[in-house]
Amino acid sequence: MSAARFYQTGTFAVGNRLRDPDEAAAQADPGRGNAITKGHRACQGCGEALGARYALDAALRATGGRVIAANATGCLEVFSTPFPESSWRLPWIHSLFANAPAVATGITAALRAQGRSDVRVVAQGGDGGTLDIGLACLSGMFERGDDVLYVCYDNEAYMNTGVQRSAATPPAARTATTEPLGNRPGNAFGQGKNLPLIAMAHEIPYVATATVAELRDLERKVERAMEFHGPRYLHVLVPCPLGWGSAPAETIEIARLAKETGLFPVLEAEEGRVVAVSPIRRLRPVEDYLRRQKRYAHLFADGGRPEVIAQLQRIADRNVERFGLLDEPQQGSDGQAARELLDVLAAAERGPQ
Amino acid sequence: MFEVRIHGRGGQGVVTAAELLSLAAFRDELQAQAFPSFGSERMGAPVVAFCRVDEAPIRRREPIAEPDAVVVQDPTLLHHVDVFGGLSPAGHVLINSSRSPSQLGLDELNDRHPQLVLRTVPASRIARERLGRPIPNVALLGGLVALTGVVTLAALEQAIDERFPGEAGRANARAAHDAHTYTLTTMEHVGTADA
Amino acid sequence: MRSQLEGSLGVARMVARCRPQVVCAYPITPQTHIVEALSRMVSTGELAPCEFVNVESEFAAMSVAIGASATGARAYTATASQGLLYMAEALFNAAGLGLPVVMTVANRAIGAPINIWNDHSDAMALRDCGWVQLYATSNQEAADMHVQAFRLAEQCSLPVMVCMDGFVLTHAFEPLELPEQQLVDEFLPPFRPRQLLDPAEPATIGALVGPEAFTEVRYLAHAKQMEALDAIPVLASEFESRLGRASGGLLGPYRCEDAHTVVIALGSVLGTLEEVIDERRARGAGIGALAVKSYRPFPDAELRAALAGVSKVVVLERAFSVGRGGIVSGDVLAALAGRELELHTVVAGLGGRAITRASLHRLLDDLDGGRLARLEFLDLERDVVERELERGRVHQRPGPHAESILRELGIVSAGPI
Numbered sequence: 008m009s010a011a012r013f014y015q016t017g018t019f020a021v022g023n024r025l026r027d028p029d030e031a032a033a034q035a036d037p038g039r040g041n042a043i044t045k046g047h048r049a050c051q052g053c054g055e056a057l058g059a060r061y062a063l064d065a066a067l068r069a070t071g072g073r074v075i076a077a078n079a080t081g082c083l084e085v086f087s088t089p090f091p092e093s094s095w096r097l098p099w100i101h102s103l104f105a106n107a108p109a110v111a112t113g114i115t116a117a118l119r120a121q122g123r124s125d126v127r128v129v130a131q132g133g134d135g136g137t138l139d140i141g142l143a144c145l146s147g148m149f150e151r152g153d154d155v156l157y158v159c160y161d162n163e164a165y166m167n168t169g170v171q172r173s174a175a176t177p178p179a180a181r182t183a184t185t186e187p188l189g190n191r192p193g194n195a196f197g198q199g200k201n202l203p204l205i206a207m208a209h210e211i212p213y214v215a216t217a218t219v220a221e222l223r224d225l226e227r228k229v230e231r232a233m234e235f236h237g238p239r240y241l242h243v244l245v246p247c248p249l250g251w252g253s254a255p256a257e258t259i260e261i262a263r264l265a266k267e268t269g270l271f272p273v274l275e276a277e278e279g280r281v282v283a284v285s286p287i288r289r290l291r292p293v294e295d296y297l298r299r300q301k302r303y304a305h306l307f308a309d310g311g312r313p314e315v316i317a318q319l320q321r322i323a324d325r326n327v328e329r330f331g332l333l334d335e336p337q338q339g340s341d342g343q344a345a346r347e348l349l350d351v352l353a354a355a356e357r358g359p360q
Numbered sequence: 361m362f363e364v365r366i367h368g369r370g371g372q373g374v375v376t377a378a379e380l381l382s383l384a385a386f387r388d389e390l391q392a393q394a395f396p397s398f399g400s401e402r403m404g405a406p407v408v409a410f411c412r413v414d415e416a417p418i419r420r421r422e423p424i425a426e427p428d429a430v431v432v433q434d435p436t437l438l439h440h441v442d443v444f445g446g447l448s449p450a451g452h453v454l455i456n457s458s459r460s461p462s463q464l465g466l467d468e469l470n471d472r473h474p475q476l477v478l479r480t481v482p483a484s485r486i487a488r489e490r491l492g493r494p495i496p497n498v499a500l501l502g503g504l505v506a507l508t509g510v511v512t513l514a515a516l517e518q519a520i521d522e523r524f525p526g527e528a529g530r531a532n533a534r535a536a537h538d539a540h541t542y543t544l545t546t547m548e549h550v551g552t553a554d555a
Numbered sequence: 556m557r558s559q560l561e562g563s564l565g566v567a568r569m570v571a572r573c574r575p576q577v578v579c580a581y582p583i584t585p586q587t588h589i590v591e592a593l594s595r596m597v598s599t600g601e602l603a604p605c606e607f608v609n610v611e612s613e614f615a616a617m618s619v620a621i622g623a624s625a626t627g628a629r630a631y632t633a634t635a636s637q638g639l640l641y642m643a644e645a646l647f648n649a650a651g652l653g654l655p656v657v658m659t660v661a662n663r664a665i666g667a668p669i670n671i672w673n674d675h676s677d678a679m680a681l682r683d684c685g686w687v688q689l690y691a692t693s694n695q696e697a698a699d700m701h702v703q704a705f706r707l708a709e710q711c712s713l714p715v716m717v718c719m720d721g722f723v724l725t726h727a728f729e730p731l732e733l734p735e736q737q738l739v740d741e742f743l744p745p746f747r748p749r750q751l752l753d754p755a756e757p758a759t760i761g762a763l764v765g766p767e768a769f770t771e772v773r774y775l776a777h778a779k780q781m782e783a784l785d786a787i788p789v790l791a792s793e794f795e796s797r798l799g800r801a802s803g804g805l806l807g808p809y810r811c812e813d814a815h816t817v818v819i820a821l822g823s824v825l826g827t828l829e830e831v832i833d834e835r836r837a838r839g840a841g842i843g844a845l846a847v848k849s850y851r852p853f854p855d856a857e858l859r860a861a862l863a864g865v866s867k868v869v870v871l872e873r874a875f876s877v878g879r880g881g882i883v884s885g886d887v888l889a890a891l892a893g894r895e896l897e898l899h900t901v902v903a904g905l906g907g908r909a910i911t912r913a914s915l916h917r918l919l920d921d922l923d924g925g926r927l928a929r930l931e932f933l934d935l936e937r938d939v940v941e942r943e944l945e946r947g948r949v950h951q952r953p954g955p956h957a958e959s960i961l962r963e964l965g966i967v968s969a970g971p972i
Binding site: 378379382383385386391392393394395396398418419420421422423425 | 558559561585671672722723724726727728729730823824826827829830907909910911912913
Binding site for chain 1: 576577579604605606608609610611612614615618619620621622623624625626627628630644645648652751752753754756757758759760761762763764765768
């Protein structure tokens with residue numbers, strides 16, 4: 008997981024301005040690829056635009072600028088290419104809704120036939136294009152072992168078409184097709200469709216989840232993914248102010264709350280096994296997350312639906328337990344960071360030497 | 361044009377037989393067209409394959425409704441499928457059986473069409489002897505060559521060699537040769553007397 | 556080199572000589588032998604450099620071809636029937652993006668009812684998707700058309716489908732002439748893409764186009780097919796001079812010069828039709844046949860010219876438009892607009908029913924005798940149909956048509972419960 012380096016500067020202040028340049032974010036580099044440049048038509052506060060920019064610039068940096076992207080139909084594709092303009096500064100193709108993984112497979116096959124496997128391929132799509140209509144192509148790409156990094160930007164509904172429910176829509180969320188009318192809680196409670204777990208079941212080299220609250224972590228996971236060859240899957244939670252009914256300025260904070268409540272586990276897996284979990288720093292009750300979004304307003308209005316909130320809390324609790332989201336990291340860089348912090352604090356306690 | 365229709369069951373190499381015959385015709389510098397009846401390919405189901413041989417390029421693409429020769433790879437089809445449908449009155453019939461046409465209940469057919477040249481050859485037995493497996497298709501082609509001369513035996517042997525590599529080819533060629541000799545021998549009998 | 560081989564294998568070997576760099580396919584009867592052969596050639600290294608991708612659906616097959624073609628690789632796939640429909644969205648996409656993918660369609664009927672045998676309903680259902688549609692009348696022509704197809708596709712930036720009758724051509728064993736690699740190379744140079752996904756020169760392919768520009772972009776697709784109309788005969792002519800035989804082109808007239816009756820058809824039935832024409836000509840009939848080889852783009856002017864002096868036209872179709880009648884006859888009528896003539900649509904050979912010389916003679920006798928309807932279904936068992944319609948009128952729950960008709964024809968042996 009991400010390592011935050013802390014440097015004592017003779018005071019109790021900590022900061023990472025003295026980090027090594029290559030530990031800096033890709034976004035911090037004025038010479039960054041700028042894969043998706045300004046001028047696109049995304050909504051104010053769009054989590055997907057933010058996530059895509061970080062993810063693709065990280066991919067460009069990791070590959071020396073040699074990336075081709077295949078994009079499914081969806082918000083990202085629509086707001087980034089209003090003909091005759093395009094925000095994309097890397098080679099980019101949009102074909103159909105359901106076929107981004109297959110198009111990406113075709114691109115890698117062409118590159119291999121041409122002896123240009125140094126050029127890497129990123130496929131991307133939203134939750135609808137990935138979990139629903141594109142799942143067959145995604146599974147085929149996984150199974151064949153095609154060298155593609157697939158990034159799913161999950162805003163938990165079909166946002167581009169007006170906020171309809173997808174397989175990724177969480178229980179109790181309001182969408183245009185899951186309105187909380189009568190007894191309905193909003194979207195029905197089911198078992199969901201956990202695509203990171205499905206990807207892990209395919210035992211592909213690398214699977215990770217991330218949010219736009221930890222952008223350096225997102226970058227690092229893209230870079231990590233690029234160290235592998237074969238199919239890799241990255242699932243990024245990207246709040247949608249319009250669809251979620253949240254304030255545009257709070258996109259990052261809401262993403263953080265998704266993680267900190269346990270509703271969105273942040274982890275990495277290799278060949279089907281979880282190898283790292285980003286622990287929750289300060290566990291929050293799900294209410295703190297739900298209250299910030301109008302898509303859950305019906306859970307609080309008119310006396311509220313405490314039993315529904317309790318059900319959602321149980322889901323969060325189950326995630327915490329199942330993925331060890333509160334466990335002390337035994338090893339790995341987060342543990343290292345924690346130990347370093349403890350060392351710093353212990354030294355501070357001892358006073359200046 | 362000479363049109364051959366081959367009847368058998370799935371798994372007996374009926375389609376291969378038609379293809380081999382067309383290959384042999386090619387070797388004889390004739391034009392040939394072979395194709396199956398395109399049923400679902402389940403083992404044991406009745407199948408039909410066709411082969412046309414001509415000196416001029418063959419243009420028609422319909423199933424052979426009026427064959428000049430009929431090969432029956434499986435005698436259980438005889439009273440079950442209309443294997444003789446459309447056969448020209450002076451046509452040729454070769455049936456895979458160690459029994460005579462009379463024993464197969466074909467006297468009536470012979471009586472109705474006295475010009476028919478109808479022979480049986482124990483192709484499965486020959487195949488078992490030569491190949492170790494009772495797949496009669498190639499042997500029957502040897503018999504067909506003897507019966508009709510549609511292609512030369514040499515061309516058939518070339519086609520076999522091309523299609524079946526190594527020992528399988530040689531064994532199949534021997535089977536074809538045996539059936540060829542057997543059929544020639546039965547041809548020496550006048551009419552369709554019991555072989 | 557001349558050999559006796561299966562049509563599918565001939566096509567596969569010819570496609571291999573076209574040096575495809577990505578072959579991606581999903582199996583469906585009756586195309587399987589083509590892609591199996593290509594797979595083998597890639598595995599042995601006979602076809603290299605080439606990536607063979609086993610995809611999980613036909614939709615994926617065309618999508619992989621799209622990605623590959625956009626990355627500058629010569630891409631090929633093959634399908635039929637249901638598979639063609641399953642990739643319908645991707646077909647429109649490939650055409651709309653102007654990607655020069657070449658595909659073999661082993662024409663097969665579309666269900667329901669499910670049927671694995673030959674007719675043209677698959678390709679006809681996608682006649683408007685923007686692909687060039689060529690119909691081969693023989694296996695030699697099918698093989699030859701693929702070479703011309705790659706050249707045409709890359710020249711015009713249009714995808715091209717080569718249609719060949721499933722089973723009737725794909726599974727027929729016949730003599731084929733396959734040219735040496737060098738001859739093919741001389742006819743078909745390496746692919747030079749007009750748009751390319753390349754990190755060195757980034758491009759955006761597949762943007763959203765609104766009302767302000769959509770019409771113009773779509774018109775270009777039509778304009779390119781009109782260019783193809785000019786290019787197809789030129790390529791056929793070059794093919795003939797380089798490889799020594801006539802293959803492809805827009806139309807294939809047979810004894811039309813002084814004909815007053817012409818039968819128009821697509822695909823392999825032309826072989827049988829030519830024999831019927833010869834037999835009738837020998838009896839003094841002024842009859843000819845006309846093969847439509849380029850169905851899209853449709854050669855209006857050439858068709859008009861080929862039918863000069865013709866007073867009776869029979870359009871023999873292996874598909875039909877439910878609720879309307881003929882499909883190709885609509886195109887023919889439009890091409891002949893203003894001409895006084897008698898036009899009949901004969902729907903024949905659906906779902907693999909053989910079109911025989913005998914039935915063609917009967918049909919032409921009926922035409923001569925004034926007994927042929929404007930829309931005729933050849934060899935239709937009218938009484939079977941009438942009885943099934945009657946069942947529907949009488950029974951509350953008559954059950955599926957297919958089952959009761961098959962039972963009537965004695966195909967299904969189990970009786971009703």
